[in-house]
Amino acid sequence: MEEALGTTGLLLNEPLLWKKGKKGRCGFSLPRRDVEPCSLDEELIGEGPDFPDLSEVDVVRHYTRLAQWNFGVDTGMYPLGSCTMKYSPKTNEKQASLPGFTGAHPLLPSGLSQGALKMMFEFEQYLNEITGMHATTLQPAAGAHGELTGMLIIYAFHKKQGSQRSKIIVPDTAHGTNPASVSLCGFRPVPVTSNEQGILSVEAIAEIMDQDTAGIMVTNPNTLGLFEENIQKIAEIVHAKGGLVYCDGANMNAVMGMVKMGDIGIDVMQLNLHKTFSTPHGGGGPGSGPVSVTKHLEPFLPVPRVVEENGTYILAENYPNSIGKISAFYGAFGVVIKAYSYIRSMGPENLKKASQLAVLNANYIKEMLKGTLHLPYDRPCMHECVFSDKHQAAQKIATLDMAKRLMDYGFHPPTVYFPLVVPGAIMVEPTETESKEDIDQFIEAFKAIASEAKENPDMLHHAPKSCKVKRLDEVTAARKPCLAG
Amino acid sequence: MEEALGTTGLLLNEPLLWKKGKKGRCGFSLPRRDVEPCSLDEELIGEGPDFPDLSEVDVVRHYTRLAQWNFGVDTGMYPLGSCTMKYSPKTNEKQASLPGFTGAHPLLPSGLSQGALKMMFEFEQYLNEITGMHATTLQPAAGAHGELTGMLIIYAFHKKQGSQRSKIIVPDTAHGTNPASVSLCGFRPVPVTSNEQGILSVEAIAEIMDQDTAGIMVTNPNTLGLFEENIQKIAEIVHAKGGLVYCDGANMNAVMGMVKMGDIGIDVMQLNLHKTFSTPHGGGGPGSGPVSVTKHLEPFLPVPRVVEENGTYILAENYPNSIGKISAFYGAFGVVIKAYSYIRSMGPENLKKASQLAVLNANYIKEMLKGTLHLPYDRPCMHECVFSDKHQAAQKIATLDMAKRLMDYGFHPPTVYFPLVVPGAIMVEPTETESKEDIDQFIEAFKAIASEAKENPDMLHHAPKSCKVKRLDEVTAARKPCLAG
């Protein structure tokens, strides 16, 4: 290996905002007053918020310094499993900042917002094509919000059928949002265990599917990075008992152009634009979680829907079976622009190739590291692979120690301790935008850490050593929460 | 003092560009080919440059990592004397990136470039007003280029008078560019020493000014941060002998709205927009060095000039005495936009206030640090103050050691070893955009370093310790130059 990737250098400390500034400064150019002052009833007036007063340079330095304490995909590899931290193309940011988009009021007359409506309409078509579904709503603001939307649609479907059902089957490999969405929608999640291959068996589903079960919620590819090979049979069983199949499509990055969910028995699914379709994660959001459905579920989609009428686009409200509104307006329009730009830039061949390369990268890492880390399911994976810390247990080195140590090597750690079915899980999702060189460097780093685990376990317990702060005390943070200054 | 400003944290190493990439990648979206290929004579075709092939993410990470190794005004205080590292407002960047400006071809018909021409015309008026001069050219690309332009004007003036003169008086406090500009223009610089107060005496000039001297080039305020109090008398002497007075106006940030150079005997001067008028320095440029002249020198200004005719603006070439062209087009138009935006945002009162606060900040630092550092000229200063390392000499601590140590404290060092008249000079120019808190922190840091100089001189010799690299070997770099990879 050449020079290691991680090193240290000068950063600047920066106090909390309200420890800066002086009363009377302002970092905002106050508009000229062109009307008379006009006083409001004293009774209604508050004391004014206790904010610091800063100049523009104070603000600029504050956030410039803070930014430098952070690590993003633009800094380096960020192989957080299940999060699809692919590169977010810069041109998408530019498109989303076009003045006609950023400046648009959501309640503009439709005649004055054709650009936005056309884009939304086309984008829904693209997602229909990619998922093989019939219709799509862009209103959900994130993946979990899409899940809730999907559950609400399932609820509305059964209600419309006149049969109220109380349960949803949720496999043990499900993302935490799945059971939470299920119960937020008033259903009871019924757990089901995946088999020794890490996927759902037909039998397990057949055993628990019944007439009181509204459906199943399956992540496919699942959170072990494995394709649910029995999905069609499972869908048949669920359908036979009158249930619906929900697919958590957050992992769609593995199978674009390879699998159409609509063709394999899925009734409703969400996509995470902030994963599969390259929109940046912004340190936690905003995302966008469109929901696509088959034809028989279309009547239940949220309103308004974008509809084309003789070449013009309108927002139509008149869907009596709709679940209603799930966001105040139309969801994360600004995020959708970026995903739309991505699909238009990639085109059909490159979308498929992206999935293929994402799977190639994951399998390559799995193969190269399986001698070093324990690999609980040794089979071809999809877009991510899941290891565990079992081999390191003897040295009392846990997943967390290795994760923290990776920082010193200049990598963001993978997702850790998830999925829950693998104790001490290390879930690596490189995505297709990591080059072979970068992946090789990551593999080298992990191997080096595994050696350190043997030779110098204490160093790992104290890792990271390069970051601006040492390992942080999360326990005390939770025990004595201090959530505001 | 609270938590120190400087600390360390994770940075990423990054190899040279050509050590990255793989043949066949591309980070540039190649435009669709809509014409037939058409071959060129083989004889004319080269091998193609030996550039690496990188993907967009490769490029983005490369420069993101490099950026993080750098320190700018947005990171923290950058009190480089003579460089006026004030805050560069973000809105100016936005204005300069408006598509009508960035996309404009310089040879557009004037009817199709009224926006640019109007802006240039108005900006010249503003500079005339600020300098008290009669006419301005925006063509010089930097301060030194302005100096050259000024010298060329002086040359042309004398030539037109039919008297060829060979010398220009240049004080010892002059910026290095001054004598260099003088000799680039074929004049011989005649040095003159400043007096014990750090300024030029009338007598010294009277002694050397003669009929073979084309003029004098004086930086005012000078590089000791002192106002040339005898400037009017000096100008009289020079004028009496038929000479002209050039003012290096790079330090105009001290006296906007306080002194009009045109009123005190200056015939020609340059302004550094990248200092006084807040345009960012870009790691070394681009700058812009407009030259302003009195009425009798106007005929010699470079062409074309922006002229108003009945409300429309044209580029006029017809100035037979003009020195000609000094840039291919009109100078750093994109930089001028920023300076124009700055003047419009500040307005007359704030420009004056900026100078007053710049002077306040410099005097405050001078006063607060003069117990700690040797202050060779203990008098009220203008926008900057010059210390030396004399007090630290006993501990074998030189200016350089303290400068390097300041980095660990989170500050960019001041200008060092300049001006040459002060051995071991430490030239501090805070500018008006540093707040009292930030300045106090800087003063504290310097005091702490002075203590360290006594207690732990070795640490200073090895400073900096926080930066990505340790102290660099500049001697070997110059002895065995490696200028390309």
Added chain:
Amino acid sequence: MIYLPHTDEDIFSMLQVLGVDNLDDLFSTLPEDCRFNGDLNLPEALSEWELNDHMSTLSDNMAVSPEYKVFLGAGSYEHFIPESVSYLLGRSEFVTSYTPYQPEMSQGTLQAIYEYQTLAARLLGMEVATASHYDGATALAEALLMAVRITKRKKVAISSLIHPLYRRVVQTYFEPTGYEVVELPYLNNGVTDATGLDEMDDLAAVAIQSPNFFGCIENLQVLGQKAHDKKTLFVASFTEALAYGLLKNPGSQGADIVGGEGQSLGIPRSFGGPALGILASSKKHMRSLPGRLVGKTKDLDGKTGFVLTLATREQHIRREKATSNICTNNSLCALAAAMYLASVGGTGIRKLAQLNHDKAEYLKKELKKAGFTITFDSPTFNEFVVEFPSGFEATHKHLLEKKIIAGLCLAPYYPELANHYLLCVTETRSKNDMDALVREVKSWKKL
């Protein structure tokens, strides 16, 4: 493709390691009948330059300031955003990072969000604010569900002057839960009629928006007292956060939970999203809050740092027992709000809010002078309802051609308010804009 770094050679050597012949063979675990063997029917790839043209055309097809003079508020407000905020928000260390699961590498986001939580809490007069929610409507829905969880009561009352679209989202969230939502009517002066509350003993929460959808300022103090008298939680909502630069905040008037929209605070309208759901509560209820929370802590050396905390409320730990399913939130919008509030400052926000108020009052006055009726006489902030002569719909359309958007027609939301329009004036509308509006509506009135 410039986003895909793999050369053919890379692919070949990686496939070799895997002992596989081609990319397709990587998918051996895909059952044959699950495979889609066709080509996706999507438009061919555009170059960056074609995309620029295409998107500009779409963007140019939108009616926006400064070309259009837009007097629309109703939950989405045009406010000036400093270029410094836009620049800082674009820094890729903020933009391209994930939820800060690994705090040592994410202190920038974490300190910034901790600061946001603090500023949001201070703005609202509350003790704790979450790291963000999707938008005002979902924040309100979650606030109400939270009240249900806390009180274990199954019914909530919400004012009919809460933004109509927010109420619809609340309905959607409540529909499958079996909990009941009742609406409180409004009075002639444009504020909530809370007399019905006296009859309702089993309420988990009463929710009031102030300024309400008509722009009128509600007496939260009195309404809150009414709620508390029945051990009902008082939930405050808002769509125009800037109002609290001037008005008494909900916390000082007894709000237990606040859920509203922060788009006004430096976030572009962007056709309604992404937005910023602000959710705040007293400390007492913090463990019932949905969503991420950033807390202060120390590192091994005792140095201050920040982490995501109280995760046991959340889906990734608690799964079906979580306080909510939220995972991705609207963090970058919260960051924008923090940057904006840091720029505006305590002194600035007061002035800016006052200016909004004064401008709206100017328009109100001029419209009155011109003979139109200001429907409700309660004090307002920067929005108000005006009644235009019947048939104004045509005028409204004509004004669109003149590039004036003369407010929102209320009839679709409140059928009883035919010919009533909700007008909004922020600091971005000049006196000239307002005079032009008045002139135009007057001249059309005469026709």
Added chain:
Amino acid sequence: MIYLPHTDEDIFSMLQVLGVDNLDDLFSTLPEDCRFNGDLNLPEALSEWELNDHMSTLSDNMAVSPEYKVFLGAGSYEHFIPESVSYLLGRSEFVTSYTPYQPEMSQGTLQAIYEYQTLAARLLGMEVATASHYDGATALAEALLMAVRITKRKKVAISSLIHPLYRRVVQTYFEPTGYEVVELPYLNNGVTDATGLDEMDDLAAVAIQSPNFFGCIENLQVLGQKAHDKKTLFVASFTEALAYGLLKNPGSQGADIVGGEGQSLGIPRSFGGPALGILASSKKHMRSLPGRLVGKTKDLDGKTGFVLTLATREQHIRREKATSNICTNNSLCALAAAMYLASVGGTGIRKLAQLNHDKAEYLKKELKKAGFTITFDSPTFNEFVVEFPSGFEATHKHLLEKKIIAGLCLAPYYPELANHYLLCVTETRSKNDMDALVREVKSWKKL
């Protein structure tokens, strides 16, 4: 004022430290008669929002792509610039730093400029390139002065097909020095007529631009040989750097010094500036180069790093004996070029250059077909000269109304070439644009 952080209280306490009563008293060393006691007569301060409006109005008053189809080159070229480059170039660590005098704190700029120097040198086939110069014209002037210094000869010959504005700058620089500049005429096929060189023995340098101002590719090899035969330094210039993605570079053809313009490499036209002067030479002459140079070195721990070097050539050390007076250069433009070249890459630049060539050939062919004369038959890159029928000036004006800018009229620069126009086609002009141009000039021709 948002850029001035001082509160009144700050000012007061600082003045107290200085024992001074008010800000004016700080200026006690200003002689009374040097003071300006009036108020500056400048427009009142604009708010950020007023500035936005004002500047947009100015910007809207410019004729630019995509609204206008501009076929102008002549030293300023429209090329696509990736958004990634614009974003990266905007990072404030690059933008708001000074010349990297303190290398430990400026490694970002220094490594990037070292890389720029390398890429520029490779593009030109030279051994060393400086950190940047102001523009192509000043780089050429400095190159010629450098040749004078090296050879100690006092005369240079420059081709009349060097950009006319560059030649004027050279004249300006040379005027007071007493050194002589002679111009070489051009041949019927649009390249330099070097026969005169045979007579000139005392030349410091011969300077040739290729592709030259007419777009024609010069035979640098032959011209360079001629120069070297007389121990004259061969100076190459260029305005369209992209050409070397396809053409033989100057270094491989014997250039000793190269001075030209790099605007094509990712730098917006910006009405002509800031630009990028590229100045390169052989290693032999590196100590005679003007301007900054970045070199590789090691730190105390032996780790690689970069510094400004060979400073003894420069004004701040050498003062009047410096190789030049240059101090501030165009560093950020050099950085833009490096980012651009890194994005385009070796494979990409070849394809892009070929596309430029092929498009220009297409237009050439179509114009020929339409009956116009291509004046010079030497091969060209992306510019060429066409002769239009007399009276075309009016057509040119009419086309402006159709938003087509049909090239540059050569008559002001070459009076003998009345009705000749220099047309440029880069990758930004589509076949449609070209067809429209041909259609329009044809239809006007007929009138």
